[in-house]
Amino acid sequence: MIIPLKANIPQSFKAYLQVLNPVLKLKDKEIEVLSNFLSIWYKNKDKETIDKLLFSTPVRKMVRKSIGMSEASFNNHITMLRKKEMIIGKKLNPNILNGITDTGIEITYNIQRI
Numbered sequence: 001m002i003i004p005l006k007a008n009i010p011q012s013f014k015a016y017l018q019v020l021n022p023v024l025k026l027k028d029k030e031i032e033v034l035s036n037f038l039s040i041w042y043k044n045k046d047k048e049t050i051d052k053l054l055f056s057t058p059v060r061k062m063v064r065k066s067i068g069m070s071e072a073s074f075n076n077h078i079t080m081l082r083k084k085e086m087i088i089g090k091k092l093n094p095n096i097l098n099g100i101t102d103t104g105i106e107i108t109y110n111i112q113r114i
Helices: 009-024 028-044 050-054 057-067 071-083
Strands: none
Touching (some): 028 050, 057 071
16 A cells, blocks of 8 residues: 655654654654654755764754753653664664655555464
């Protein structure tokens, strides 16, 4: 079954994570933080310095302010995203990025019987 959805970039990444959330088990604020980082990654993915840029202090501060979150709470959510392996080191988990293309986001569930 293919269900086409239309959304702007930030909305599409939030929807992407919400669709995957039964597997990822993220909290609402973790989805909000991660979707913001995904949006920034997507807009800058062709830059060679994206890995240094993405989790730099200015970008982290910008994301935190756009969400309206305290620094302590934001840092706790980043820590939880690392524990859940959505952020590995200073990079987004490549498995999260695999379904994202220039034309949209594709999610495929393959449920096998046991």
